Amino acid sequence: QKEVEQDPGPLSVPEGAIVSLNCTYSNSAFQYFMWYRQYSRKGPELLMYTYSSGNKEDGRFTAQVDKSSKYISLFIRDSQPSDSATYLCAMSVLQGGKLIFGQGTELSVKP
Amino acid sequence: EPEVTQTPSHQVTQMGQEVILRCVPISNHLYFYWYRQILGQKVEFLVSFYNNEISEKSEIFDDQFSVERPDGSNFTLKIRSTKLEDSAMYFCASSEAPTDQPQHFGDGTRLSIL
Numbered sequence: 301q302k303e304v305e306q307d308p309g310p311l312s313v314p315e316g317a318i319v320s321l322n323c324t325y326s327n328s329a330f331q332y333f334m335w336y337r338q339y340s341r342k343g344p345e346l347l348m349y350t351y352s353s354g355n356k357e358d359g360r361f362t363a364q365v366d367k368s369s370k371y372i373s374l375f376i377r378d379s380q381p382s383d384s385a386t387y388l389c390a391m392s393v394l395q396g397g398k399l400i401f402g403q404g405t406e407l408s409v410k411p
Numbered sequence: 412e413p414e415v416t417q418t419p420s421h422q423v424t425q426m427g428q429e430v431i432l433r434c435v436p437i438s439n440h441l442y443f444y445w446y447r448q449i450l451g452q453k454v455e456f457l458v459s460f461y462n463n464e465i466s467e468k469s470e471i472f473d474d475q476f477s478v479e480r481p482d483g484s485n486f487t488l489k490i491r492s493t494k495l496e497d498s499a500m501y502f503c504a505s506s507e508a509p510t511d512q513p514q515h516f517g518d519g520t521r522l523s524i525l
Contacts, residue, residue, distance in 0.1 A: 343518040
């Protein structure tokens with residue numbers, strides 16, 4: 301079983317749609333959960349960072365962590381064409397520890 | 412906004428040669444990392460570095476690889492005797508402190524081994 305699983309997509313939505321991106325994981329020791337956005341030929345850009353379970357909201361983005369189900373989500377409201385990118389989930393056991401990444405989901409938001 | 416800077420953006424090297432990838436982490440950051448991403452695959456952890464020593468390394472990070480912080484601003488990854496399978500994007504990351512601070516990534520160096 302892969303440590304972190306993420307549907308690679310591609311996922312195509314119309315502008316203004318609500319987007320849901322998800323990752324599942326197998327290691328119950330993960331405590332720190334991140335979502336990164338990666339544009340073509342660029343490095344991962346941090347979007348959301350959460351510790352343990354719960355929700356976190358930042359503008360149009362909401363991150364959810366359900367440790368009991370080993371499942372994390374990123375919701376994007378009012379999606380824009382500029383949101384078109386690959387979204388990577390990442391997680392770590394320790395603060396400052398190595399990140400384990402998902403495969404990344406390619407998102408396309410059509411005008 | 413402060414950012415992690417990597418040079419060069421693209422490096423082409425003959426198989427068997429040594430290559431040094433350079434990174435300038437965010438200035439007040441204390442933890443440094445290298446990751447790589449082979450085309451079409453996941454981003455993979457290579458090594459973490461703190462207080463002038465390796466904190467953790469993956470099984471990928473064998474004797475072919477080494478890291479160094481030669482001065483107060485640069486962080487380098489050296490790959491000796493490069494192989495075709497070393498072709499990948501190499502990302503440097505840094506974080507400020509061990510408490511509740513995420514890693515910030517540079518835009519990477521694309522390494523092509525011929």
